[in-house]
Amino acid sequence: MYGWTGKILRIDLSSGSVAKEPLDPAMAKKYIGGRGLASYLMFTEVDPAIDPLSPKNKLIFAPGPLSGTNAPSAGHFDVVTKGPLTGTIAASSSGGIFGPMLKYAGYDLLVVEGKADRPVYLWIDDDAVALREATAFWGKTTPETTDAVRAQTDEEASVACIGPAGERGDLLANVMNEYGRAAGRTGVGAVMGAKNLKAVAVRGTGAVQVADADAFRKAVVKAWTLIRQHAVGGGALRDFGTDILVNILNESGGLPTRNFRQATFATADRVGGESLSKYLLTRPRGCFSCIISCGRATRVTNPKYEGYGEGPEYETAWAFGPACGVDDLDAVTKANYLCNEYGMDTISLGSTVACAMEMFEDGIITLQDTGGIALNFGNTEAMVEMVRLAAKGEGFGRKLAMGSYRLASGYGHPEYSMTAKKQEMPAYDPRALQGIGLNYATSNRGGCHVRGYITAVEILGNPVKIDNLTTEGKAQWVITFQNLTAALDSTGMCLFSTFGLGADELAELMSTATGSAYTTEEFMKTGDRIWNLERLFNQRAGLTSKDDTLPERLLKVPISEGAAKGHVNDLPKMLPEYYALRGWDDAGIPKKEKLTELGL
Amino acid sequence: MSKMLMIYPDRCTGCHNCELSCSFFHDREFRPHTARIHVSSWEMQGFSVPTTCQQCDDAPCVAVCPTTAMHEDPALGRVAWDEAKCIGCRMCTLACPFGAVVYETAKRRIVKCDLCEGNPECATFCPTRAIEYVEETDAARARKKALAAGLKKSFEEVR
Numbered sequence: 001m002y003g004w005t006g007k008i009l010r011i012d013l014s015s016g017s018v019a020k021e022p023l024d025p026a027m028a029k030k031y032i033g034g035r036g037l038a039s040y041l042m043f044t045e046v047d048p049a050i051d052p053l054s055p056k057n058k059l060i061f062a063p064g065p066l067s068g069t070n071a072p073s074a075g076h077f078d079v080v081t082k083g084p085l086t087g088t089i090a091a092s093s094s095g096g097i098f099g100p101m102l103k104y105a106g107y108d109l110l111v112v113e114g115k116a117d118r119p120v121y122l123w124i125d126d127d128a129v130a131l132r133e134a135t136a137f138w139g140k141t142t143p144e145t146t147d148a149v150r151a152q153t154d155e156e157a158s159v160a161c162i163g164p165a166g167e168r169g170d171l172l173a174n175v176m177n178e179y180g181r182a183a184g185r186t187g188v189g190a191v192m193g194a195k196n197l198k199a200v201a202v203r204g205t206g207a208v209q210v211a212d213a214d215a216f217r218k219a220v221v222k223a224w225t226l227i228r229q230h231a232v233g234g235g236a237l238r239d240f241g242t243d244i245l246v247n248i249l250n251e252s253g254g255l256p257t258r259n260f261r262q263a264t265f266a267t268a269d270r271v272g273g274e275s276l277s278k279y280l281l282t283r284p285r286g287c288f289s290c291i292i293s294c295g296r297a298t299r300v301t302n303p304k305y306e307g308y309g310e311g312p313e314y315e316t317a318w319a320f321g322p323a324c325g326v327d328d329l330d331a332v333t334k335a336n337y338l339c340n341e342y343g344m345d346t347i348s349l350g351s352t353v354a355c356a357m358e359m360f361e362d363g364i365i366t367l368q369d370t371g372g373i374a375l376n377f378g379n380t381e382a383m384v385e386m387v388r389l390a391a392k393g394e395g396f397g398r399k400l401a402m403g404s405y406r407l408a409s410g411y412g413h414p415e416y417s418m419t420a421k422k423q424e425m426p427a428y429d430p431r432a433l434q435g436i437g438l439n440y441a442t443s444n445r446g447g448c449h450v451r452g453y454i455t456a457v458e459i460l461g462n463p464v465k466i467d468n469l470t471t472e473g474k475a476q477w478v479i480t481f482q483n484l485t486a487a488l489d490s491t492g493m494c495l496f497s498t499f500g501l502g503a504d505e506l507a508e509l510m511s512t513a514t515g516s517a518y519t520t521e522e523f524m525k526t527g528d529r530i531w532n533l534e535r536l537f538n539q540r541a542g543l544t545s546k547d548d549t550l551p552e553r554l555l556k557v558p559i560s561e562g563a564a565k566g567h568v569n570d571l572p573k574m575l576p577e578y579y580a581l582r583g584w585d586d587a588g589i590p591k592k593e594k595l596t597e598l599g600l
Numbered sequence: 601m602s603k604m605l606m607i608y609p610d611r612c613t614g615c616h617n618c619e620l621s622c623s624f625f626h627d628r629e630f631r632p633h634t635a636r637i638h639v640s641s642w643e644m645q646g647f648s649v650p651t652t653c654q655q656c657d658d659a660p661c662v663a664v665c666p667t668t669a670m671h672e673d674p675a676l677g678r679v680a681w682d683e684a685k686c687i688g689c690r691m692c693t694l695a696c697p698f699g700a701v702v703y704e705t706a707k708r709r710i711v712k713c714d715l716c717e718g719n720p721e722c723a724t725f726c727p728t729r730a731i732e733y734v735e736e737t738d739a740a741r742a743r744k745k746a747l748a749a750g751l752k753k754s755f756e757e758v759r
Contacts, residue, residue, distance in 0.1 A: 069630050070620035070725065097616070104633065143644060179643045207631035213624070228727075283646045284728075286615035291727035293613040297646020309644055 002211035003065030003514035004028050009107040009129065011122060013195055014055060014114030018129045023108050029516050030599065033108060034064035035091040036490035036530040038080035041111065042089060043533055048540035052084040052187075053169060053194040055115035061160065061200065062091075062109050063099030064492025067288075068208035069216070071509050072224050073494040075100060075288030082541070083186030085171040085348070085403055086421045086446040089537040090186035091489065093450070094160075095287030095295075096178035099492060101158040104204025116196040121161075123153050124202040134198040139164060141341040142176040143309075145199055153201045161199035162189045163343025168393050169193055170401035172348045176340060180295070180310025181287065184345040186423060186445050211515025219508045224291060226500040232460060233499030237294040238284055240273030242314035245427070246321075247272045252459055252468060253563030254432030256425075257322045258377045259354040260418050260553060263429045264562035271321035271329050276312070280333055285310065292496050298333055305334035305384070312336040312346070315449070318427035319350020320387070324357055325377030335387040342391035348403055351424035353386045355404035355416050356396075364411050371395045421446030421547050430554045430571075432564030433458045435474035438574045439482070441548045444534040450495055452481035462499060471570045475577040480524075486534075487527030529598040532582075532590050536600070545588035548575060602677035604736040605713075605720060607650055611730035614641045614648035618722035618731055622713075625721040634704060636713040637722050637731075650722070650731060653700035653713035655679050661692035661701050661712075670701075670710075676718055677736070681710045 001023070010019040031037040038060040050056045063077040077099025083090030102110060105126050112122075119134040132152070137145050146159040158177060166173035166189030173189030174182045183189075192198075210216040228234040236244045249255040250268040257265040269275060276296065285295030299308040312320070312333055320326060320335040339346045359365040360375035367374065371389075373382050373396075389397025399407050404417040404424055418425055423446030430437025435454035443451040454477050458468035466473065484503055485495060491510060493501075507523040510516075518526075549555075554569045579586065583594030590600075619635035626636070637652040655678045656662075661670045662679060669685035670692050688708060692701045701712045713720075715733075723733040734741075 070617055070624060075615075104631070205631075205633040207623075207627070207629040209629045213628045217624070224725075283610070284613050285643075285646055286613035286727070288616050289620060290613070290615045291617065293615065293728070295613070308646075310646070 001025065001028070001514075002209050003069070003510070004033065004108050005103055005106050005208070007107050008109045008111060009124070010111045010113065011129070011131070012114045013112060013116040013120065013131070013197060016131055028065070028108070030526070031530060032064060032487060032490035032510070032526055034062045034076070034490040034492055035078040035080060035093070035486065036526065038062035038078060038109060039089055039091060039530060039534055039537065041109070042080060042082070043537050046082065048082065048537045049542065050082065052082040052087065052191060055195070057082050057191055059112040059188070059191050059195060059197070060109055061098070061102060061112075063102050064490055065514050066509060067492030068100040068103035069210060069513055070289050071220055071493060071513070072227055073287065073290040073292055073497045074492045075290055076489070076492050076494050077102065078489060079175050079183040079188045081188055081191045083188060083445060084190045085187035086423045087541055088186070088421060088445050088543065089534045090188055090445050092174070092183035092185045092188045093489060094175070094177055094181045094183040095290070095494060096158065096181035097288040098158040098160050098177040098202065100288045101202045101204045103208050104206045105202050106204065106206055110200070112195060112197060115194065119196050119198050121149055121199040121201065122197065124200070125153070126203070126205055137198050138167060142343050143179050143341060146179060149199050149201045154203045157201040157203045159199055159201045162192045163341060164393060165343045165391065165401060166190055166193035168401070170344065170393070171403050171406070172345045172352070172390075172401055174343050174345045176343050180285075180340055182340065182345070184347065185448060189343050210513045212512050216509070216512040219505070219512050223497070223501055223505050223509060226505065227291060227497060228500070230500035232462060233292055233496060237292050237496060237499070240277050241284070241294050241296045243273035243276050243296070243312060243317045245273070245314040246317060247274070248459060249428065251563065252432060253559065253565065254429040254459070254468065255318065255322055256418070256427060256429045258325045259323060259351070259358040259416070260429065260551070261358065262561060263432055263559045263564055265322040265327070267327040268322055270327040271317045271332050273314070275329055276317070279329060282308070287494065290494065292494070294496060300330050300333050302330040305330040307334060307337045309337045309340055311340065315426045316346035316350065319347050320353070320383060323350050323354040323427075324383045326380050326383050328380045331380045331384050335384055338387050338391045344391065344401070347426050348424040349387060349390055349400065351418055352400050352404040352407060353383055355408055355418065356386065356400060359408065359411060359413065359416050364413055369396055415552055418551055419447050420550055421543070423447040428455055429559070429564070430550055430569040431559045431567045433468045434471045434570060434574070435468070435478055437550055437554065437569035437571055438474055438478045438578060441550050441571055441575065442478070442482075442578060444531065444538060450485065452478050452485060453495060454478050454481050456481070456498070463502065469564060469567060471574050475574050475581050478578065479581055482531055483524055483527030485527070486530040487523050490526070490530060525598065529600060532595065532598055532600060535590060539589065548588055602736050603733055604655065604677065604739055605652060605715070605723065606732045606734050606739040608730045608742070609647070609649040611728045612639070612648040612650060613728055614639060614643070615727065617725045617727060618650055621721040621725035625716055634711050636711060651698060651700065653679065654698055655713070655715070660695035660697065664691045664695040666691065676715060678715050680714065681712060683709065686710060
């Protein structure tokens with residue numbers, strides 16, 4: 001096969017068996033790869049009602065057909081499983097080189113099943129696949145684990161691993177690869193920990209082939225040029241990283257501040273991309289085949305928060321910054337490093353600390369709970385200390401590591417949790433960005449911006465600018481972004497390539513690479529199919545239209561200041577339109593005709 | 601007039617596009633493992649550096665080659681390899697101080713930078729100009745200029 005390797009690697013940790021299966025070309029065409037194909041396997045092989053931390057859950061590492069080629073920014077892979085934070089289907093994307101390495105080793109998907117009886121790691125050296133003892137690595141941070149596994153395997157092996165958070169089954173645990181790349185959301189790291197799988201190391205020396213080399217090269221050059229000419233894809237992201245968004249969102253009045261109490265932050269600039277570039281940036285970093293390089297290699301010299309590594313990204317800078325009322329970039333970056341090292345999702349943890357701060361200010365959480373730490377908004381040292389406690393699994397940190405929904409509910413006040421489907425929402429206030437609210441509410445993996453990045457339209461003007469405060473037309477835009485992203489995630493391309501590329505270019509890259517013709521319409525329809533499949537999985541997992549909602553604060557309490565003053569999110573107006581346009585009934589269930597149309 | 605590949609590690613983001621375009625040009629497939637250029641990365645420190653054949657004037661690989669398969673090619677400013685004369689002894693691999701020459705038994709060939717017949721793809725596809733194909737006597741110009749700019753700034757501050 002072209003683009004695809006044609007092989008699935010399946011590991012049963014319970015029995016230790018290793019199987020190599022052929023990839024069904026019809027299914028590959030129908031679901032592309034990555035998120036789509038892995039979700040299809042989850043849907044057909046796993047009962048959606050299972051406990052996500054039981055051995056019955058599967059953990060799939062999924063690059064796409066373009067991973068390993070030089071399609072611009074095609075270094076992504078997805079970790080697909082049932083997410084323990086949300087109870088939904090989870091596809092958590094990461095960059096680095098891990099995905100392409102799996103392809104060079106010869107595999108389109110790595111499916112991990114069962115549970116090992118003691119800590120193990122998986123070593124994939126092309127055809128040779130072995131499970132190895134990892135008891136000695138248990139408890140190590142992700143950089144320590146990566147170094148130790150490389151020392152036992154190959155110094156240039158790509159290592160995806162969990163930190164202590166994943167080992168403990170913390171619901172905010174992620175999977176880290178290449179030290180600074182994270183499959184961050186929905187708690188995928190806890191699933192890996194529950195399987196006793198500490199790490200996967202892979203080295204591939206083989207090739208990824210494309211169907212029509214000349215046509216593919218042409219498509220790559222075209223895509224390359226479009227991204228390079230784009231103001232965001234070819235400029236802002238490289239120069240300032242995603243953190244450039246801090247000031248932009250603040251000006252739009254949509255920068256959630258102090259656990260969404262406000263939507264602007266007076267000193268936001270101190271944690272923005274411009275400050276980051278000026279004070280902490282060592283060098284921009286790119287994932288495999290990336291031409292954008294939004295990654296930030298940084299170093300903090302302030303002795304209080306000393307360290308080096310990757311980050312922060314926009315969402316991270318926001319979560320430990322404005323969300324907590326903090327404007328100290330050194331502290332924010334230190335919190336980021338701790339999350340990377342211990343394997344925790346920065347968005348969810350930052351938002352959970354913010355939630356705890358508000359509950360502390362309202363007297364629900366006390367000094368006794370926090371171990372004597374005054375957890376007020378703006379207390380920089382307390383913020384970092386909370387992250388440290390969560391990282392080490394100590395004291396009040398144990399509660400934080402389970403996310404804000406469990407935290408707030410535990411005190412009988414779930415309304416303090418700024419989550420959708422129990423996952424913390426990222427850094428765009430749905431009252432200021434109406435469309436992003438609809439996207440959060442309908443996202444198949446809970447509060448998440450990258451399921452349907454309508455911010456591109458509402459704030460950045462890509463491909464067109466539409467008033468962020470109106471609900472008009474937003475349902476259709478959200479659907480378009482959600483479908484496009486579902487298909488794009490499945491190819492192995494990075495979402496940021498859409499700062500320059502649309503479905504036309506992506507379909508062309510897919511067609512020339514795989515030799516299997518994708519029209520633009522077919523590509524988009526594939527995204528629609530994947531979205532509906534994920535929806536069906538969630539329904540069988542017990543979710544209903546009642547879960548397609550936002551915290552009451554965002555629906556009832558207007559923003560008190562800034563450019564979006566006086567607005568709430570008008571979800572009740574958008575949701576029925578969204579269901580109708582999706583071809584779903586009033587209860588949000590896909591209609592039979594819709595499923596037939598999509599071949600589901 | 602002779603051109604050379606000038607490498608700026610300080611501009612490299614570690615994206616491996618050079619390896620990809622290299623293997624695609626030579627073999628019409630993506631296989632970084634046998635690319636003629638290689639990127640070494642220290643991800644935690646955010647540092648990457650591409651290394652490749654330096655096309656030495658007094659090349660150890662040429663000196664050690666018993667059959668003159670490895671030879672100077674002044675027209676293209678490179679050290680070239682003649683498949684017909686090669687006996688696959690791998691002496692060039694042992695001799696090269698840059699680790700830039702390897703032998704691949706499966707294809708019975710030397711894998712070494714040939715400057716893509718005068719238009720290196722790695723330079724074309726480097727998104728940050730960390731690899732440039734420039735006149736050799738001009739190669740260090742950017743570095744000179746950077747130094748000069750630093751001096752200029754100091755003088756301005758003094759004044």
